[in-house]
Amino acid sequence: MHISEGVLSPAVLGAGAALAALGVATGLKRLDYDRLMTVAILSSAFFVASLIHVPIGPASAHLVLNGLLGVMLGWAAVPAIFVALALQALLFQFGGLTVLGVNTFTMALPPVLCFYAFRPMLSGPSRLRGGAAFACGFLSVGASALLTAAALALSGEEFSAAARALLLAHVPVMFAEGVVTALVVSFIARVRPEMLAFTSTAHG
Amino acid sequence: MSTATTPPNSGQPHNCAHAHAHDHAHGHGHPHPHPHSHSDDDATPPLAAVQDIHFTYSGSAEPVLRGASLALRPGRRIGLLGHNGSGKSTLLHLLMGLLRPQSGRVLHRGVPLVSETRKTREADFVPLRREVGFLFQNSDDQLFCPTVLEDVAFGPLNHGASPAEARAVAEATLERLGFAGFGSRVTHRLSGGEKKMIALAAVLAMQPQALLLDEPTNDLDPHTRDRLIAILAAHSPTHLIISHDWDFLAHTCDSFLTVQDGAVRTATHTPHTHVHTHTGGDVHHHHG
Amino acid sequence: MLDEPFSRGASRLHLADPRCKLVAALAFAVCAALLRSPGPAALALLTGAALCLWARLPLPRLLRRLAAVNVFVAFLWLFLPFSLPGAPLLRIGPFPGLPDWLAPNWLSLTATDAGVAQALLVTLKSNAIVLAFIALAGTSDITAVGHAVARLGLPDKLALLLLFTWRQLHVVAQEYHRLRTAAKVRGFTPGTDLHTYRTYANMAGMVLVRSFDRAERVGQAMRLRGFAGRFHMLAEPAGRPGDRLLAAVIILCAAALLAADILQPLAGLP
Numbered sequence: 001m002h003i004s005e006g007v008l009s010p011a012v013l014g015a016g017a018a019l020a021a022l023g024v025a026t027g028l029k030r031l032d033y034d035r036l037m038t039v040a041i042l043s044s045a046f047f048v049a050s051l052i053h054v055p056i057g058p059a060s061a062h063l064v065l066n067g068l069l070g071v072m073l074g075w076a077a078v079p080a081i082f083v084a085l086a087l088q089a090l091l092f093q094f095g096g097l098t099v100l101g102v103n104t105f106t107m108a109l110p111p112v113l114c115f116y117a118f119r120p121m122l123s124g125p126s127r128l129r130g131g132a133a134f135a136c137g138f139l140s141v142g143a144s145a146l147l148t149a150a151a152l153a154l155s156g157e158e159f160s161a162a163a164r165a166l167l168l169a170h171v172p173v174m175f176a177e178g179v180v181t182a183l184v185v186s187f188i189a190r191v192r193p194e195m196l197a198f199t200s201t202a203h204g
Numbered sequence: 205m206s207t208a209t210t211p212p213n214s215g216q217p218h219n220c221a222h223a224h225a226h227d228h229a230h231g232h233g234h235p236h237p238h239p240h241s242h243s244d245d246d247a248t249p250p251l252a253a254v255q256d257i258h259f260t261y262s263g264s265a266e267p268v269l270r271g272a273s274l275a276l277r278p279g280r281r282i283g284l285l286g287h288n289g290s291g292k293s294t295l296l297h298l299l300m301g302l303l304r305p306q307s308g309r310v311l312h313r314g315v316p317l318v319s320e321t322r323k324t325r326e327a328d329f330v331p332l333r334r335e336v337g338f339l340f341q342n343s344d345d346q347l348f349c350p351t352v353l354e355d356v357a358f359g360p361l362n363h364g365a366s367p368a369e370a371r372a373v374a375e376a377t378l379e380r381l382g383f384a385g386f387g388s389r390v391t392h393r394l395s396g397g398e399k400k401m402i403a404l405a406a407v408l409a410m411q412p413q414a415l416l417l418d419e420p421t422n423d424l425d426p427h428t429r430d431r432l433i434a435i436l437a438a439h440s441p442t443h444l445i446i447s448h449d450w451d452f453l454a455h456t457c458d459s460f461l462t463v464q465d466g467a468v469r470t471a472t473h474t475p476h477t478h479v480h481t482h483t484g485g486d487v488h489h490h491h492g
Numbered sequence: 493m494l495d496e497p498f499s500r501g502a503s504r505l506h507l508a509d510p511r512c513k514l515v516a517a518l519a520f521a522v523c524a525a526l527l528r529s530p531g532p533a534a535l536a537l538l539t540g541a542a543l544c545l546w547a548r549l550p551l552p553r554l555l556r557r558l559a560a561v562n563v564f565v566a567f568l569w570l571f572l573p574f575s576l577p578g579a580p581l582l583r584i585g586p587f588p589g590l591p592d593w594l595a596p597n598w599l600s601l602t603a604t605d606a607g608v609a610q611a612l613l614v615t616l617k618s619n620a621i622v623l624a625f626i627a628l629a630g631t632s633d634i635t636a637v638g639h640a641v642a643r644l645g646l647p648d649k650l651a652l653l654l655l656f657t658w659r660q661l662h663v664v665a666q667e668y669h670r671l672r673t674a675a676k677v678r679g680f681t682p683g684t685d686l687h688t689y690r691t692y693a694n695m696a697g698m699v700l701v702r703s704f705d706r707a708e709r710v711g712q713a714m715r716l717r718g719f720a721g722r723f724h725m726l727a728e729p730a731g732r733p734g735d736r737l738l739a740a741v742i743i744l745c746a747a748a749l750l751a752a753d754i755l756q757p758l759a760g761l762p
Contacts, residue, residue, distance in 0.1 A: 006617025
């Protein structure tokens with residue numbers, strides 16, 4: 001769920017933009033020109049995967065898979081997500097220029113944390129792989145929802161009810177993301193295991 | 205290639221004999237399809253060659269190539285046949301340095317790039333790749349720039365041309381192929397046939413001495429296919445084409461090889477004989 | 493889905509230099525996002541609509557796009573009117589006839605004028621920014637936007653990432669559609685079950701694996717054409733004269749709206 005334009009307070013917008021700029025700069029610095037094309041192709045693949053809508057009871061939610069993106073790309077996930085959100089804004093007008101920073105931060109911080117937390121368990125042979133992949137998807141989307149709700153709640157007292165509802169609505173999505181992430185990882189581990197050990201950066 | 209350049213290995217009888225054996229194989233049925241004299245060919249090392257290549261993909265038990273040799277000489281237009289998975293593409297990838305063989309040699313104008321005695325670096329292949337252009341099977345793999353002009357100018361820019369020079373070369377190349385005014389087109393909006401022709405323009409803009417084409421007629425409509433035949437006739441004196449399209453090969457090549465049991469052999473069943481015996485093979489072409 | 497319906501056209505806005513339009517769009521978005529009163533926000537919405545009119549954008553597609561964007565705004569309308577203290581406009585509950593367990597106290601809500609005003613303000617601002625963004629950024633294709641990003645002085649790696657992702661997106665999307673069609677012809681009907689999740693996961697996994705393999709082939713194609721770790725950009729032709737003036741006028745309008753918003757309480761206007 002991306003927050004649209006004209007909702008958040010100036011302070012939250014400014015802080016989001018500053019944090020996102022920091023993250024994007026770090027990610028770009030660690031991204032070699034050599035691997036730029038690979039990162040672009042993988043992030044377009046994640047973009048397409050996010051167009052898949054999975055049914056959850058009577059409703060449906062689109063996949064996010066940002067945790068897995070983080071595990072594979074590390075810090076490069078931040079500029080990759082920034083670019084994906086910019087493309088979404090240009091193509092569908094979801095999000096927009098002033099909220100690009102906040103949305104990048106809420107969607108990209110959890111993947112970077114996932115990179116440090118789950119990469120070792122996902123990239124090598126591990127009996128814990130399935131569980132780790134589930135946790136990666138479950139927590140990453142959960143953390144993104146939490147950050148989004150926080151951005152909303154921090155923008156004014158009047159948004160706190162909407163923020164709580166947003167968070168609550170994401171609980172089933174977290175389970176769906178966890179299950180799908182675990183299944184995607186098991187698919188890749190069978191078909192192309194070396195992909196899980198891809199490094200987008202020279203220094204990890 | 206002029207006769208004035210003294211070949212570095214002209215004094216080595218072994219090399220001459222090897223080259224001669226190859227020549228004989230290639231020229232079967234078409235003794236002198238190229239403007240160069242036979243003795244000239246014998247003395248000059250080929251533009252690019254692989255010798256006695258053995259190659260197995262990692263994770264596979266079965267070797268793809270077992271002692272394959274191939275030489276690409278100026279003026280030669282070779283059709284390479286073979287079943288799916290026989291190792292035709294693998295052979296070209298080895299020649300271009302995209303894969304490394306387990307044993308065997310890769311040479312550029314007689315200079316070994318890969319051999320048992322030396323460690324190969326990526327940079328060693330730069331001169332070869334400048335002279336030999338490679339057209340991929342899938343144009344989407346090759347056209348990665350946002351606009352046509354940028355894609356065609358990509359090679360010249362990498363080779364040190366200034367942006368203005370690269371733009372001029374790219375525009376001239378597009379015009380030569382009949383795609384003038386395509387420069388500002390967005391790559392992903394091109395049709396399949398247009399993509400193939402722009403990919404060819406991108407290779408030709410690097411002004412290579414020879415072309416390697418991997419199944420160029422896949423997914424081409426008859427009109428684009430005819431256009432490709434005309435362009436190759438006009439602009440490509442030397443090439444090697446992998447294809448299952450026998451009619452296309454009959455139009456564009458004058459000698460035929462096949463990859464069989466991991467080695468390169470003279471094709472016994474060539475597109476020429478095929479076209480003549482086939483009821484639908486009513487193509488007009490001239491021998492010699 | 494990946495088409496750019498607003499990018500084709502011959503209006504003055506379509507022809508303008510995308511750099512100028514991007515700067516103007518950013519300035520307008522920032523100014524509009526800072527507005528706090530409905531008057532200037534309504535004027536901003538009018539400005540955005542006027543820009544769309546000037547760009548002669550196809551109205552049905554524009555409205556469909558706006559409807560999609562307003563899903564989030566509609567979600568906020570469920571909460572905002574009841575979340576601020578003020579003069580009550582509408583009361584839901586309490587429900588005296590019903591037992592307490594069926595209609596507890598927190599279910600009785602009061603919509604206030606302040607709450608409705610806040611929801612209205614958000615709606616005006618959100619739509620104003622989106623309209624201006626479509627009229628300014630949407631009237632260039634994404635390739636042109638990517639080049640403009642680089643020429644505005646942003647890191648070239650970022651611009652290249654945007655351009656390459658956009659280029660590859662079409663290839664990957666085509667591949668995904670082929671997979672989905674293949675699943676559909678074999679009778680796949682999605683539902684909330686493990687089979688559905690596994691099927692979608694396999695599709696997503698396949699899209700990722702194939703993209704990974706393609707990345708290798710594209711890398712090879714780049715190396716064959718002399719790529720050695722450095723991208724060189726061609727210089728693009730500049731836009732038309734007057735583009736800077738156009739951007740300046742839009743920026744001034746946005747700044748004037750913001751100034752009016754700030755000065756309004758000071759002047760004691762309604």
